[in-house]
Structure formats: structure tokens, C-alpha cells
Amino acid sequence: MNMSAPDILLVEDSQSDIELFMFAHQRNKSTAVIRIVRDGVEALDLLLGNENRTEDVLAILPRLVLLDLNMPRLTGFDVLERLRTDERTRRLPIVIFSSSDQSADKLEAHRLGANDYVRKPAQFKDLCAILAQFEHDWLSVDVAS
């Protein structure tokens, strides 16, 4: 397993959404390193690990987490809540990236401490633009400092 820190961790269960995301990444000629996990459990395993390997965790934190909401096992909200209660990931940039435009979901994301809420676009060209915007907003400067 590649343990070097990715730029963006995409937490997404839909195969099509992942593939299109990577096509957009390619279309943008982006150099950002993307890492993908397929659900909330995998995301928490990767970000928090288990008690035995906590020393690795800070080294592999991405600079941005894009978090889907509707996923099998743990939902995006569950993941967000867990990450925000853990000291190591309390300030990790997390953007909810979901199909839902329900205000209840936006409010819940805000309440649980998401940095932003972006609705998945219906069109591929908008996906390209949003991905570029993510890189501009979160990767272009050293947000962590």
C-alpha cells in the first residue's frame, strides 16, 4: 500500500462517479495525487488507522477530503463526526461532495464541522471546473500553516 500522503482523498462508493472524477482530473491535466476509498469504513481505517499504528497517521493525511454522503456501512456524516472528534483530524479540510441539495443535509454538514458543501454537478464540464476550483481553494497554498 502506498503510504505517501495524497493531495485529495476521494471517499466515494459509485464506480461511475469515481471514473468520471478521474477523467475530469485527466482532462484538467491535474497533477494532484488522488487517492480513492470506497466507503466510510475504509476512509476511517486510512485516516485514523487502528490504535497500533497511530504514529503513521499524521504522515498520510491528505490535504483535502472529498466526502460523499450516501455510502454503505458508514455514511459521510458518520465519517465526518468521527474525524472531527479525533484530535489528529479535527482540522483536516473536509468538503462534502454529494448529489443532495437538501438544506437539511447542508445544515447537518455545517453542524458537524465540514469546511464546505459542494453539490455534485450534473454535467461533466462542471465537474472539471469544480475539480479545478477544489485544487485552487485547497491545494494551491499551504492551508495547513
Added chain:
Amino acid sequence: MKSATLLIVEDQAVIAADLEERLLRNGYRVCGIAASGEEAVCLAREHRPGLALMDIRLQGEMDGIATAKVLRRELDIPVIFLSSHSDNATLQRAKAAAPYGFLVKPFEERELQLNIEVTLHKHKGDRQLAAAHHEICRLNANLEQGVQERTAELEAALAEIEGVVHAVAHHLRSPLRAMEGYSHLLMTHTSALPDSASRFPEAISSNARRMACLVDDLLAFLNIRKQPLYPTRVNIADEVRAVLRELVAAEPGRVVEIHIDELPMCQADPTLLRCFLIELLSNTLKFTRERVPAIITVSFRPHAEQRNHHVYFVRDNGIGFDARYADKLFKLFSQLNRPEAYEGTGAGLAMALRIVERMGGRIWAESPPERGAIFFFTLPISP
């Protein structure tokens, strides 16, 4: 019939005894003779007579009128007053006890008998009437409760249906995104497709986009019902002005002449009112876009039937509509023009209708031939 049991309330023993004798002679039973109101109430509670013959002046605290009221109210026993006092003041007081008869002493035996028979008969009728009234009230209450239960059931069913529609619509988003995305990617490979098929990726992509719009509009339409309402006093003229300014600014190059009369304040939820005005006025702007200038007038008039509502209206010089299809204007996803002629899904006016109804108002439209369209809507007057 003559087996009725009577109570005599009379403080002069001689008169009471004479009365009892006469009653017995006529075939009635007498359950007792009371000399005071208190005693009368006790006897009545014990024997439940069918009728009380009541003197007005009695021994003790209660007079005959007070006693009669207790017998009527508490035990539903009809009372005939027997009194030597027939002055108006006494009569007026006696009326308050709702007696069935009033005989002035001395009276004929036949007169007494007739009064007793009429009273017994009339009281029986009154009892049946009261029972019928009670039954009607009970049935009404049942009916009311039934209607409430039924309404609650229907509302729950409607909420469930809308919930299912909502879930279905929401879940269509992901596959639509995939269709649009992959067909978009396919467009870069059109050279590898036969000429006859080269436009297909774009056709798939544009249809997926349209379906995504339909899904968005359907979800927005369903969300109106869930939106909380916080009605307050709103200056609707300011809102109309602000919405029109934004909508016109979004269409550079349009020449639009706007007249907004002084409009009375209304009672509305500001957020929903704004959504309503956006839907209504963007519809107006859309169907006036061939006019230079487009002329939009917003005014009001008092409501003829509902005094607590204003009628506001928006008049334009646009293409108007065929009055024969006016009922279709406000239906979800119904369009009166060819879909390629005007963009959109046909949800705007359906949204406007749903919003204004949630705020307690109505909306309708008229289109005088060759003179554009007028949209009327009502909103409650602010208190």
C-alpha cells in the same frame, strides 16, 4: 297513562291534602307531600316523580321557583305552579324556572287534570327531542373525529407518496450524471463513429441534462411543502422591484419597461414570497422576450369576496396564451409552447401555485386576445 306519579309541594297541609285527594280520585299516584323546597328536592330525588305541582310560597329558604329550577335542572322533573299570586312580577320570576303550567288558585279539577296531561305529554316529547339532539351531537362529534382521522390518514399517505417520489428523483441523479459524463466523453470520439451516429452522444448528453433539470425541478417542487412558514408583514412592492432588477440584470440586452404601483403590505413568508415572485416574474420575462420594449406592470385591487386578502396582478405585453388551455398553465411540467421554443421544464408556474397556496393565497391568469397576459394572485392583508 294515568299511573303517573306526582309530587305535591305545598306548605299548607289542608290544601295539600285536598289536592292529594283530587289527584288520587283522578287515578294519579302521589309519592309525597313536601312543605318546603328542601323537602321537595329530597322526595324528588328518592321517588323520581313524573311531575311536581308546586306552590310558590313555601316554608324554609327555597321558594317554589328556586325549587322548580333545581327539579328541572338536576332531575328533569317538569313543574306546574299552583299559586294564588298571578301578579306580573311573580309571573316573570316564575318564567325563569321554565314551568310547564301555571294555575291560579282556586282552579277547577278538570283544569288541573288537563294541565297535568298536557305537561306529561309535552315533557315526554321534550325528552325525546333532547335525546335526539344528544344523539345528533354525538354523531356529529363522531363524524368530525372521523373526518379528522381520515384527513390525517390522507395527509400521511400523501407525505409517503411524496417521500417515495422524492427518493426516486434523488436516486436518478447519480445515473444521470454518469449518462451525461460518459456521453460527453464519447463526444471526443465522434470521429470513430459512423457519420449517421456522430450526433448521438450529444443527443444522449443533452437528454440527460434535460432529465437532470426535470429531477431538480421535481425535487424543488416537492420541497415547497416541507419548507417551514414564518409569515410576517412584507413590503411586496420592494420585493417585486428587487426580484425584477435581478432577473433583468441576468438578461443583458433586454429592454424592459417596468411599472410598479404603490402596493399595500401583505402577510407572507419572505423567503417563500421571494421564490414565488422569482417563478412568476421570470415566467413573465420569458414570454415577453420578443417585445421591445417588454412592458411589465405590477398593481393591485381590493378583493371582491375575501376582505382579508389583496389581489395583486402582473400584466405584460408578451405572447399571452390560448385561454382554452388556461387550466394547464399551472400544471407541473406542462408547457403550452413547443419545448424547443422556450427553455425550461414547465415547472415554474406549478411552483408559483404551490407556494402561493401554502401562504393562503390563490393564483390565476387571463390573456386578453393580442394583449399579453395578466397573472392575478391573492395574499392575506397584513394585520
